[in-house]
Amino acid sequence: MTGHEPRREDARLLNGGARYTGDIRPDGCLHAAFARSRVASATAVSVDVAAARGLPGVVAVLTAADLDLKDIPATLGHGRPAPPAMTRPPLVRDRIRYVGEPLAVVVATDPYLAADAAALVTAAYEPAPVVATPAAAEGGPPLFPEAGSNLVLPAVTIPEGADPDLDRWPVRVAVELVSPRLAPTPMEPISFLAAPGPDGRLTIYCGHQAPHRLKRQMCDLVGLDPAAVRVVVPDVGGAFGMKAQLYPEYPVVTACAVRLGRPVAWDQTRTEQFESGTHGRGAYERVELAGTADGRIRAARIEILGDVGAYPHNGSAVPLFMRLMAQGAYDIDEVAVTTRIVVTNRAPTAPYRGAGRPEAAYGMERAVDAYAHAAGLDPAQVRLLNLVRPDQMPFRTHTGALYDGGDYAAALRMALDLAGTGEVEAWKAAGETVGLGMCVYVERSNGDPAGTEYGSVTVHPDGTVVARSGSSALGQGHESVWSRVVGDALRVPPSTVRVVQGDTDAVPAGTGSFASRSATVGGSALHNCATAVREQLRDAAAKLLGVPPGELAGELGGLSVAEVAAAVYAEGGRLFAEQEFASGAQNFPYGACVAVVAVDLDTGLVTLRRLVAVDDCGVVLDPLVVEGQLEGSLLQGVAQALFEEVVYDGEGRPLTTDLATYTLPTAPDAPGYVTGRLVTPAPSNPLGVKGAGEAGCIGAPPAIVNAVLDALRRYGVTDLRMPLTRPGCGRPFRAPVPPRCRRCSR
Amino acid sequence: MKISLIVNGTLWQGDVEPRLLLAHLLRERLRLTATRIGCDTSFCGACTVLLDGRTVKSCTVLAVQADGGSVTTAESLAGDPDDPATWHPLARAFRAHHALQCGFCTSGMLVAAAGLLAGDPDPDEDAVRHGLEGNICRCTGYGRIVDAVTGAAAEMRSAP
Secondary structure, eight states: OOSOOOOSTHHHHTTTOOOBGGGOOOTTOEEEEEEEOSSSOEEEEEEEOHHHHTSTTEEEEEOTTTSOOOOBOOBSSTTOBOOGGGOBOSSOSSOBOSTTOEEEEEEESSHHHHHHHHTTOEEEEEEOOOOOSGGGTTTSOOSSGGGSSSEEEEEEEESTTOOOOGGGSSEEEEEEEEEOOBOOOOSSOOEEEEEEOTTSOEEEEEOOSOHHHHHHHHHHHHTOOGGGEEEEOOBOOOOTTGGGSOOTHHHHHHHHHHHHTSOEEEEOOHHHHHHHOOBBOOEEEEEEEEEOTTSOEEEEEEEEEEEOTTSOSGGGHHHHHHHHTTTTTBOOSEEEEEEEEEOOSSOOBOOOTTTTHHHHHHHHHHHHHHHHHHHTOOHHHHHHHHBOOGGGOSEEOTTSOEEOOOOHHHHHHHHHHHHTHHHHHHHHHTTOOEEEEEEEEEOOBSSSTTOOEEEEEEEOTTSOEEEEESSOOSSSOHHHHHHHHHHHHHTSOGGGEEEEESBTTTSSOOOOSOTTOIIIIIIHHHHHHHHHHHHHHHHHHHHHHTSOGGGOSTTTTTOOHHHHHHHHHHTTOOEEEEEEEOOSSOBOOEEEEEEEEEEOTTTOOEEEEEEEEEEEOBSOSOHHHHHHHHHHHHHHHHHHHHTOOOOBOTTSOBSOOSTTTSOOOOGGGOOOOEEEEOOOOOTTSTTOBOOOSSHHHHHHHHHHHHHHHHHHGGGTOOOOOSSSSOTTOSSOOOOSSOOOOTTTOO | OEEEEEETTEEEEEEOOTTOBHHHIIIIISOOTTSOOOOSSSOSOTTEEEETTEEEETTSSBGGGGTTOEEEOGGGGOOOTTOGGGSOHHHHHHHHTTOOSSOTTHHHHHHHHHHHHHHOSSOOHHHHHHHTTTOOOSSSOSHHHHHHHHHHHHHHHHOO
8 A cells, every 4th residue: 555545534633523531421421520639648548528528519539448440460560560569559558659649539410510620529637747758768668668678679670780891982971861850641531431231241441552452451459250251432632651551540439330320420620631641751860971082872871760750560661661772773882771660659650652762862862962072072973973873773772672774874864954954054153053963773573472463354235344443542543544554455445344443342362552563463463454355356257267376367256245245145155354563573664853943042942953854764654644743743852852841849749730830732833843763673563563653752852952952162162951842831941041931921 | 599591503501500610511511522621720721612703711711700691602603423514614724734633622712713714704823823822732833733723724715
């Protein structure tokens, strides 16, 4: 398939036909609201719900003592166990560990009444010491006394025993960086509806990235029979990783619906989302590089400190993703990466678009710039000297990643060409405060190489086709792209292919849509199934016509799909294939990003004059869909560099609790995007595709910060903290002069 | 309180609590769910409707404030999903330019853009960007939305 086709989903999304979870409200639906902690750390908690229970319209107010729910296990992600003492009760039992932690649930006939009642719930408690920062976590008062410390993962160095001697090299640099916490902020907040049916089964509606996993979790935590639970994912208003998580509200609302025998809905408010997460990023890194005076980087020592908030769950995987990608795009003789993960009295973290790769790229790309300046060399030249070369592919990094192909230097050269470096030099010569910064990144998609995805293809007797996928869409356009993948392999018009996804009753298995894995494994499963069914069709057509399959004239010897299908079913046969596809490998998209900025020295305002991204995500299934993913991701990266940050005070209180205090980019903030594309097919799946959803937010932040440093270096500025803003002010960076915000004039 | 208002050309009368937000009236009572709620501080714009021809965020308007008024929601811009010829030019342009991904902000974007073009049929890029500043999209990076609105404006100007 080549070229863009108008998206099938758009017909309903643009004409009032979209249906998100919050649009689904069965008759008699009750509404849940949560009473939440206002302090970050407390013990001997006792929750008083009497006043709330007395309000008219309130059906139930329940605490941990009222609901018999299992604790959510602590993990390091991918099911690897974290310290077992760090489990999470869905509602606070006796200890509060972050502001926003749910204390009790109110179920009422009306959402306004539910909120009224939740506001009447009070808690008595003993204040406990607050671990407000990851730096304070180690050696600080333990959040989980039984665990003995706040370490989820004590310092572990890979490769084991690696201890590079950086002192023997003439050029040495060290940078210390923070990738601040971010709020993923899909435009649809979380909505969750559990609806018992007359048949005794429970249907859960939720815009979740992994419906089959959600079903397993609800059955496990609430104690339900899997045969009696169905999870439906309707239209989803964006996710970015945040909707792949197990929120404590899910088992609580599910248990309420089961106990009350009535539908119960929970619509998360945006403030709840900011307070109780999940947040992304939150990594602290120190990168040391050493090498030769002519620019060859020979050794790297990297330290990572990951903050996963109050409860280690999927967020614990992020520092490990970061570790995997810490070597970046470079061939370095010796690398050692030491990683620690701690809990803090903040909202839990989880993978957010990029998940570990933006953090890793930011550290390495800032350090490479520092190296170039220390050696008195051009940052582009240093990169070109050290990038992994095509003839080294596949390339095994010291951290265990197996880069699967590509021409990293070509991407950088193309990006620099598109950025117009000559014009930038002319602006500088004319005295403008402009700067150019770059980043070469390697992305890692398809998180768990052994992870499978379910697909099936059925050709019905009338010749219509149904494709079922365990990977359901979050806005990427699976219905359009899957129908084309299947149509192409079956040699039928995509319009005859119906795509079924996001329903655990209709799709027997599934892993989910995250880690930029959908096209790789979900698309490949459908491609393989459609290819198999095409062979079934051709065999049947040949049999009908009495010729060997190899001698069919044309696709089906002149017969239509419907004619062949009707004959197959008339004889009791069927046209069907299913597969749990695993690619067996991660794939490694890569690219380069170049930013050109102008800095207003009076106001500190950073203006992006150019933002160039060259990406290689293998074979492109639909160019406009891929371009849209790149542009949207780039803007999230721009915002990360310039102004997005989740901020806590010294008592663990969140200061960014809504869209007034946490700035999201709007249309005037967005730059024009200049993009280029290289294509290196992935060797690990039949479509040759690699992940396309996360590249932009990996490349943009280092390029922009490096560009601002380039502009300000002549004023002696050699380090800036991301985002390039003042705390509490939604706009420009910490300039050498007092900055003003163009929005609020502060 | 008893109120009456015209919604998408149809009279609606009913008894509402004084604190009920227009957005909730539209979604919960009238079941017009294309008006969506994405925040609680009037920043996201997913709930944008026209009130007496003016673009407003319906999460910041009490239902009682709309008493006697005329409300236009995204539903009024809808055509037959199966027949693009019946779609609003903005909807056609949004699809042609791939100006939507998840679609959650799209209703508000369409209404805001329709309100913008009603006041300025020929906005330049800067006017479109600032005209849509009250509507947040987290998916597209905005460039394609701006292109779609500019493209639709051209089509609407040339329409007889």
